[in-house]
Amino acid sequence: MDLLALRVTRAPGDGRVTRVLAGTTGKAALLALFAFMIIGPLANLVLWSFAERWYFPFKLPVAWGLRYWEVVFRPTGVAMQSLVTSISIALLTVVVALALSIPAGYALARLRLPWLPTR
Numbered sequence: 001m002d003l004l005a006l007r008v009t010r011a012p013g014d015g016r017v018t019r020v021l022a023g024t025t026g027k028a029a030l031l032a033l034f035a036f037m038i039i040g041p042l043a044n045l046v047l048w049s050f051a052e053r054w055y056f057p058f059k060l061p062v063a064w065g066l067r068y069w070e071v072v073f074r075p076t077g078v079a080m081q082s083l084v085t086s087i088s089i090a091l092l093t094v095v096v097a098l099a100l101s102i103p104a105g106y107a108l109a110r111l112r113l114p115w116l117p118t119r
Contacts, residue, residue, distance in 0.1 A: 047061070049068065
């Protein structure tokens with residue numbers, strides 16, 4: 001069944017025609033599932049980053065704290081080195097992607113390509 005299809009029903013009593021968007025509940029369920037798939041792992045990551053002790057029968061951590069954040073950002077830690085490495089790799093990736101995509105876009109837009117029909 002098409003999720004965007006309109007279903008026409010008669011309102012009880014007065015005979016007016018009302019349009020009901022079929023599949024609204026399905027769309028809402030898919031949107032909720034998609035949001036859960038995106039936000040769920042991130043929420044779990046945030047929860048684990050503040051948990052210091054978490055034992056099996058408990059649904060939430062027994063002890064909360066910032067001890068592990070302190071370990072990462074202490075002066076002897078390598079968080080800043082890792083950040084610089086990540087940013088360097090990201091910038092290199094952007095430069096390579098632009099170097100490939102700009103000429104490809106120009107060629108697709110302006111040049112006559114042998115495998116495409118003439119316009």
